[in-house]
Amino acid sequence: AAVGSARSDLKAQFHRIEHHQTHVAAGFLISPFDEAAILSVDGMGDFTSTLTAHGLGTNWKDLDRVYFPHSLGYLYSVVTMYLGFPNYGDEYKVMGLAPYGEPEFAEFLRRMIRPKGDVFELNLDYFTHHQQGVKMTWNNGAPVLAPFHSGRLEKELGPMRKPGEEVTHRHENIARSLQTVTEEIITHLLQRLHAKTGCTNVCMTGGVAMNSVANGKITRMTPFENVYVPAGAADNGTSFGAAFHVWNRTLGKPRGFVQNHAYWGSAFDDTACAAAIRAAGLPSQLFDQKALVEQTTDRLLAGKVVGWYQGRMEFGARALGNRTLLADPRRTDMRDIINLRIKFREKFRPFAPSILEEHVSDWFEVNEPAPYMEKVFPIRAERRAQIPAVTHVDGSGRLQTVSKLTNPLYHALISRFLEKTGVPIVLNTSLNENEPIVRTPAEAIGCFLRTDMDALVLGNHLIDRHSPEFPEKFRRAVRG
Numbered sequence: 476a477a478v479g480s481a482r483s484d485l486k487a488q489f490h491r492i493e494h495h496q497t498h499v500a501a502g503f504l505i506s507p508f509d510e511a512a513i514l515s516v517d518g519m520g521d522f523t524s525t526l527t528a529h530g531l532g533t534n535w536k537d538l539d540r541v542y543f544p545h546s547l548g549y550l551y552s553v554v555t556m557y558l559g560f561p562n563y564g565d566e567y568k569v570m571g572l573a574p575y576g577e578p579e580f581a582e583f584l585r586r587m588i589r590p591k592g593d594v595f596e597l598n599l600d601y602f603t604h605h606q607q608g609v610k611m612t613w614n615n616g617a618p619v620l621a622p623f624h625s626g627r628l629e630k631e632l633g634p635m636r637k638p639g640e641e642v643t644h645r646h647e648n649i650a651r652s653l654q655t656v657t658e659e660i661i662t663h664l665l666q667r668l669h670a671k672t673g674c675t676n677v678c679m680t681g682g683v684a685m686n687s688v689a690n691g692k693i694t695r696m697t698p699f700e701n702v703y704v705p706a707g708a709a710d711n712g713t714s715f716g717a718a719f720h721v722w723n724r725t726l727g728k729p730r731g732f733v734q735n736h737a738y739w740g741s742a743f744d745d746t747a748c749a750a751a752i753r754a755a756g757l758p759s760q761l762f763d764q765k766a767l768v769e770q771t772t773d774r775l776l777a778g779k780v781v782g783w784y785q786g787r788m789e790f791g792a793r794a795l796g797n798r799t800l801l802a803d804p805r806r807t808d809m810r811d812i813i814n815l816r817i818k819f820r821e822k823f824r825p826f827a828p829s830i831l832e833e834h835v836s837d838w839f840e841v842n843e844p845a846p847y848m849e850k851v852f853p854i855r856a857e858r859r860a861q862i863p864a865v866t867h868v869d870g871s872g873r874l875q876t877v878s879k880l881t882n883p884l885y886h887a888l889i890s891r892f893l894e895k896t897g898v899p900i901v902l903n904t905s906l907n908e909n910e911p912i913v914r915t916p917a918e919a920i921g922c923f924l925r926t927d928m929d930a931l932v933l934g935n936h937l938i939d940r941h942s943p944e945f946p947e948k949f950r951r952a953v954r955g
Contacts, residue, residue, distance in 0.1 A: 494520025501716030502680030503530040505734040506703040510671040517681035518548030529672045533723040544605035545597045554653045556622045559636030563618040571824045572653035574869035576647030584656040593667040602627045618648025665697040675700040684708040691850035704792040704849040706737035709786040736881035748933040751916035758944040759936045775803045779929035784919045794905035796885035802902040809864035816927035828865035832876040834899040848875045
């Protein structure tokens with residue numbers, strides 16, 4: 476019924492693949508490694524929260540599992556909701572808040588979760604999901620989880636923060652403590668996994684592998700030398716994980732694909748962009764790509780915020796230069812400008828530096844590829860004052876390394892910015908405003924008009940809010 480056909484009409488063979496097996500496939504089979512250790516960690520899937528494995532060729536051997544009700548992802552979710560961030564997926568906000576605090580409550584968090592053998596276990600006295608389940612409702616298409624901590628948590632740690640209440644230093648310290656203990660458990664899992672496999676390569680997958688702060692510490696805190704995290708590390712990646720599982724394992728086909736970029740989504744050509752601009756009644760200019768790069772970088776140097784809409788949309792949670800808001804990372808005021816005029820979000824959340832991959836070692840203390848913003852690295856101390864808008868409070872940056880091979884236009888844009896400023900970095904945040912990242916030209920224009928974005932580049936078309944022809948009624952944001 477869901478696909479408009481009777482069950483008897485469906486002739487395709489169906490394959491049922493266990494949740495973490497699809498994560499492992501998504502992490503390993505499309506990685507650049509022929510052999511690797513594999514760690515899949517999330518909230519829960521098919522009554523398993525964690526799976527470790529040793530991959531070779533198109534196969535792998537399962538090593539350890541953590542079963543319901545024990546879950547590192549559940550721990551992070553419980554504390555996220557306790558801190559007053561109730562929406563599904565708000566864990567990234569806590570990760571961004573953590574550097575503002577100190578690990579004052581780390582010992583308390585270590586009472587909630589502890590290593591056990593090669594894996595870990597929860598102290599279930601602080602949880603209710605093992606007795607009552609996890610209640611999820613759907614609100615306008617978005618999942619909403621009910622808190623599932625026990626009364627003991629609030630009795631010992633104090634009342635939970637209500638959404639909208641002030642974020643205090645105590646809340647920052649709880650966030651930092653949670654991040655600290657999460658990293659300890661991940662490090663424990665990886666050290667035991669390395670001891671069993673002897674591999675120098677590791678593939679990280681599952682929702683907890685979206686913890687870019689922890690990912691950025693793996694090569695410094697464990698014996699692993701090479702870390703691969705796919706663009707779809709969370710449950711979105713189980714779709715292609717299932718496909719490659721069937722292709723390589725069930726059908727026995729050889730591996731022939733390495734995921735080295737995330738540009739697999741919808742694309743709209745200049746004709747479609749021009750039609751959307753006309754439908755909105757906006758003036759625009761058409762440039763060739765060289766002139767477009769020149770016009771865009773000039774606006775960035777003038778302190779403008781520019782929407783950059785190009786090519787195929789990114790797969791996954793991050794805007795990676797095709798559905799992106801751009802700004803000058805050298806401006807000390809740029810973070811506040813974007814938060815107050817465009818994103819309307821919490822001030823503590825950092826913005827990402829997109830950096831030419833050939834310049835990473837000059838600006839970051841760790842020289843590793845991070846094409847999906849999947850790792851956070853320390854910015855070199857002598858460089859931090861040059862890029863304050865993308866330097867987090869702890870001196871780190873959740874970088875995106877930009878390759879000329881996989882995104883030549885974005886690479887050309889940053890290269891021109893480098894020529895003009897001596898900085899091979901632009902500020903990158905997603906092209907949206909408290910909504911999913913825009914997909915279509917019409918959605919990009921809608922976001923542009925609702926915010927105080929200065930300009931929007933749609934393909935080779937440039938819309939400038941400050942041009943004399945721009946309609947007066949849209950000069951300021953029109954919020955519906």
